[in-house]
Amino acid sequence: MNAGIPVRWVLSQPELGLALKGGSAGLGRDITLVLTSELTEPQHWLSGGELVLTTGMGLPLSRADRERYLADLDAVGVAAVGFGIGLSHERIPADLVDAADRLGLPLFEVPLPTPFGAITKKVMGRLAEQEYEKVLRASRAQPRMTRAAIQGVRAVIKELSAALSATVIVIGADGAIADAHPRRVPDEIAARLTEFVGTRGDGASSGVIHTASGESIAVQAITAGQTVHGHLAVVAPAALSAVDQVLLGHASSLLALDFEKPARLRIAQNRLNTQALSMLLEEPTELDTVWQHLTPAADRSGRVRALVLRSATPETLTRAVTAVDDQLSTQDRQLFAHVTADRAAILLSGADTDQSAERLLAHLPPATRATLRAGLSAPHPLRRFPAAIDHAELAASAALPGAIPLEPAALAGHALLTFPEARRVLSAVSEAMLQPLIDYDDRHGTDLVASLRAYLEAHGQWEAAATALGVHRHTLRSRITKIESVLGCRLDTARVRAELLLAVIAHR
Template identity: 30%
Template sequence: MKLEVLAGASGLDRSVSYTHVSELDDPSAWLDGGELLMTNGLGLPEDAEGQTSYLAGLHQRHAAAVAIGVRNPPLTTNLLELADRLEFPILRVPREVPFLAIAHLVADLNQDAAQRRLVTHVRILDTLRLKAERGYTIARLIMELEAISGYHLAVISARNRSTIFRGAAPIDIALPDELPDSGHFLIPEGFGLALPVRGRLAGYLIALESNDAEPAGLQALQHIATVMALEIAVIHQARESQRRSGAEILAELLGGRMNGSTAAERLGEFGFASTGSFELAALRGVGEQQLDDEGLNHALCDAFTPHVMLKQQSELLLLFEAGDELIGQIMLQASARAGVSTPFTDLSALSLARREAVWSLVMGADHEQPIAHFGQRDQMIQWLPSSRTELDLLIARRLGPIQAYDDEHNTALMISLGAYFRHERRLTVAAGELGIHKHTLAYRLKRIEEVTGRNLDRIQDLAELWIALKALPLVRDDVAGLGLFSEPTD
């Protein structure tokens, strides 16, 4: 074809699978690998930095070579030296040779290769039939796909980068911290492909070129990604069924319809130890953000961590084995606030564990410590009444008049009292947080004394109101946004 080698001659043994024509200043985004890029150079930058960036993009996308016409800007020394280092051929196309002739030549010479690729794609999709007929394990299925494709394969979780399929061999390779949510991306000696399942990113297919086989290319990997996504979908369906079963166990325990020994036996089906201790967590989203309980469940399953969960009222209850440190890491990754009960062995005590977990969530979890364990930060909650009836009575007697006054006059006495206590009765600081003058806050406190009959200079009266305020979030969900118990910002 009378092509002239301008640089990168040591890479002339590269295999050309396709041709692609582009005059874009960054054509790399449109390449899958193996292409001979043909260009007149209209998009080629004139400066050295721009030209080397252009070539580096082609190299990263595994292009085979670039063939340039005669209308391009002068090629810089930096570009030619980089091509030699990368062993990336830069070819000159003479004016009398049309790009179409080169494209026809590559297509004709690759007919056999195209036929082989077609057969490879059919074999990849046929593995689904073989798995069903021969009862292949997922590990065996991946081995078959590796033999067909010429890649070492692994399927990793999008959440913790661990192997999704139990028994499948992992791949030891460093991946970037941030990976795309869709499509494919390049990694050293291979590709990564996002695996969406039911509209949610479920994981990634990682494929590394095998030294003793010819890689089948990106299109083959896209078919393999489809096969793996179908396998993950089956796993997710089983997880949903298991989650419903676990929720039934927790609901029956909390409702007193199942004894502890029966529950322990059934939890063995979820991977719990037959004899051990448990912890219960109550979780909510951070701020106004809703907790992604489905994503949390998948993250726990990806980590093969025994657990069951139940959505109840405004909390998600999560039962797990005591001492499982991985649980805390996963809850933090899920952007959750959580309260955790003390460890217990008798599942019949789940109602008590729930109360501890919810109290810890409401009283102790905040932006500085998203996960609070019962009694860890606020020992006072251990001395509050354990009965919901007693808590309601305490709140009604001490705070009822304040709430009634606020409702009738559209005032903010309750919030003002909370800020006053939170800032250790420092009038100026509390008023500053509320955005009012300290005399205004003093007036509000005087009004609180009038409607409650309490004296804020007496320790006993202060203590009773403070304890009642502490108890309020334990029985009412609508006060979470009032900021009554968040830590002071000063």
């Protein structure tokens, strides 16, 4: 920390012959600088922590002004006042002593034989020794922290805490406190840290927080490249010194490396998973070692589902796969993805649902999610995952952009007409097969197409079809005979009925 030398240490140096006269309550104040001043109002040039040495030559004449003189020094944070006697004053004025006691500002007597320079040299020498000790302590602490990094985060913050004699806190990337040493984090400090991290838009801010209790919290972002893994905070009675900040920075770097290890391992694992998936899609093999590589994707029953995402832009697919990977990582699950120019296929557990699949995409920006078509296959045995991908891809081609992943079962009854390619074929077949009936209806004012549809949808049941049309069954029989004549076919053949049913559905 930026601690100086306690006033009591200076008074304890026998060779200086100093004698405390007042303000004993402030003996713990730290001296960071020594200066001599005979000004009547020296406080204008002081910033706190000074030991002011004076012979009283500029001391005000009235008691009230002398008390104000001392109060002004105390107000700017002066650590102590050394009053040299034997020149302008034989002793320290009693009113100054009384004021020093009231203020808790140490006031000591400097005998005539003791030069002010001796006090300055003694204090500044000790300050230099302390700085050297800090550097030496840091040089010893850095290797200890580096060795501790092998054992993980807790070992690193324990070493940093010992080196700084302070509480060290690790805040995770989610803004929550992940670890602390050596004590529990008070609610006030936890709240201030949460507020500090949460209000920084870039997520990588560092800085200093001052608490109501007077403590200083130094916050350092834990970053690796553009990735922010969290923050490291040190809670101390005073602000960190430059040397202490070096130790904080070193610890932050070690933690960043530790946090990066699983991230780098996951990247490598994802790459291997993608290679295995691509190999089995492009060149199916019976090698068990390759298939075993995919087993973490399956549920306990050995089943998988395929989530297929379609987009016209490869960048959107890349962002989507990254978002899915981030969510799977929080669930300690691996990513199995195969990405082409306009499609991303991801293997999920057979136990996943359309809702859980949608949650994997929940953290995408709304504008990005709104452009994605998503399809989700039914559960398949792992070795049939290519079929699962095909089914999910068909569903994705029929899904609405931004909608929850569509399952093939939801297309039952209108699947063929959902897909553009199938719809074009069926429309052409419909036109070719039904045009004679359409022309006949136009010429004669009949309704043979509607009669054909009712008959086919009633599975050839005369009563049901006639009721649906609102005619007598003999009337319907007559119309069906005419339809067979116009089309040149027999409706008692199942295959003919099936083709005509598709034709009339497409015609509608």
